[in-house]
Amino acid sequence: MLRGAHAIALDTKGRLAVPTRYRDWLREECEGQLVCTIDIANPCLLLYPLCEWEEIEKKLKSLSGMNPVERRLQRLLLGYASECELDGNGRLLLSAPLRQHAGLDKQVMLVGQLNKFEIWSETRWLQQVDEDIQALPEMDWTISDKLRDFSL
Template identity: 65%
Template sequence: MFRGATLVNLDSKGRLSVPTRYRDQLIESATGQMVCTIDIHHPCLLLYPLPEWEIIEQKLSRLSSMNPVERRVQRLLLGHASECQMDSAGRLLVAPVLRQHAGLTKEVMLVGQFNKFELWDETTWYQQVKEDIDAEQSATGTLSERLQDLSL
């Protein structure tokens, strides 16, 4: 399980160094093999260990290519999916087209989200956090049953 937000740097070749606290887990569970794709709702990237991504691929394969909405989701997620192998120094190369989608330049937030990471431009990440907090503080709608049962 991945949790927490960590500032990492992209080097001049577009590689990011995976924090050491995740490296052993990624080597053990995925032999360092990762898949990166775009997030279709936010300007960030999704980074999955290969076994987790294969579960997503199975779900995507069950969608109908004849349904325009389902086909669009398949096209966006699979079409942008890029395999990346963690090197011996614990670095991952993020493809240029993916870096461009998320506006990644130098400072990147690596955000743990259970079975995957999100990769955000640092400034965009903090803007999103502020928007999310503001939205929660001004929310007047009814919480879903799952959120009502969540006790923090």
């Protein structure tokens, strides 16, 4: 179970040190293999253990390439998907295009979301938390039928 928000410094090569409490679990669950892609709704990255990502791929494969919204979702999530492996020191290398998309520089937040992590720039994370708290009472929860059961 991935949860909690962790402030982490990226090194000069763009590597993120996964908190120690998750390293053994990730090595056991997915042999340290993860997949990182963009979040289509927020300026952050999504980091999945490989076994979780494979479930997402099945869902993406089931979407229609003829529906422009569904095709766009496939294009973005799969197009940015990058395999990452925990190194011997528990670090992951985030590719330059992924870091650029999320506006990551030195200080990032690794945020557990049960089956995945979100990776945010620390500044954007703090802004997003404030916005989320303020927006909750006014949100429109309507979504398309096709995407209702689609979870990332």
